Amino acid sequence: MSQHHQTAAPSPTARRTRRVIIDAAIETLALNPAATLAEIADAGDLSRSTLHRHFTNRDDLLSAIDAECRARFAAATSAARLGDDGALDSLDRLAQEYLDLGPVLGLVFADNAPVDPDTWEDSDGRDQDLVAMIERGQQAGTGPDIDPELSPDWVITTFWVLLFGAWLSLKNGMSRRDVAMHLSRTFRKAVGTGT
Template sequence: MRDNNDLTRQFILNAGFDVFSQNPGASLAEVATHAGVGRATLHRYFSGRADLMAELALVATAELSAAVEAATRDVDTHTEGLRVAFRAMLPLAQRHMFLATEPVGQDPRVAKAYAAETAELVHSIEQAKIEGTFDPHVPTAWIAQAYDNLLYAGWEMVTAEEATPNQAADLAWRTLTRGLKPQGNSDDA
């Protein structure tokens, strides 16, 4: 059974996701109110906004990793894993989108988590190159940046209700693997 400290911390974190996903500029007082605690209680758990944002980024990273791991458990190729990962991550747009503009990468714990995620992505891209999905002459770092930016674009579309998570995932994958040409057009010029 969890103790009250764990529950209070979890209430604050959930309130942070709820409040900041609606208003990224919200105050810690708004988070505390949403969590049903006082500001002093919030500050017992988190020294300030940067500390809370770093913890939210760590939770988001864990949630994204868990979603991707569950979705890719039975895939046969790295290519399929990369495609399925878009579908696993895009439904989390509403909860995590606000973190994309926060400078949380300066926190050493978050930087370490982001580095681990990047290393996994780079490995999958390298393997997908071997599988023939990506041109071996295109730098892996370029493909990784494109992948991350397409995920962000998908999150923007989902958040703006311009696409469902699955539609955004399909568009991101198509753009990553085939570009923006009409289907059936194989010209490179």
């Protein structure tokens, strides 16, 4: 008779502790990508030994952070309801949803960023979906809502540059409401047809 060893599912307490560690790491590393594990444990109000029970080293923790950030980006993309209406409205909603990711953006935009969406398996497919949506938004018919003279790559680059500026403005104390308004108006004027 063979015996199968099954790994027990983590307890609710262990899952909550893991979540606290990941959230504390995202917040801490967004402000200081060089933060130590001890600083992350302090930010989560946990002992360093507790952190090490869940993550044996920094690479394990960074891998978990990357997976969490990927999940948050996917949820934000889904919430933006891309394709529900015109391309410009869809991209504007996507920018607003990404802006709400807060410290996750800090990880993406940091020097020597610990999180890089370009390394995610589906990043090429996601970019191709955006390119196709932008191209539809540049078509005649009901009237284009994205300037057809701009390449889709330029529109995507503009999207990310403006999102970076919006994140910096939040970080520097501008209100979320004002940042959202500035981001939307600037993006629409930069890539829209103005019709």
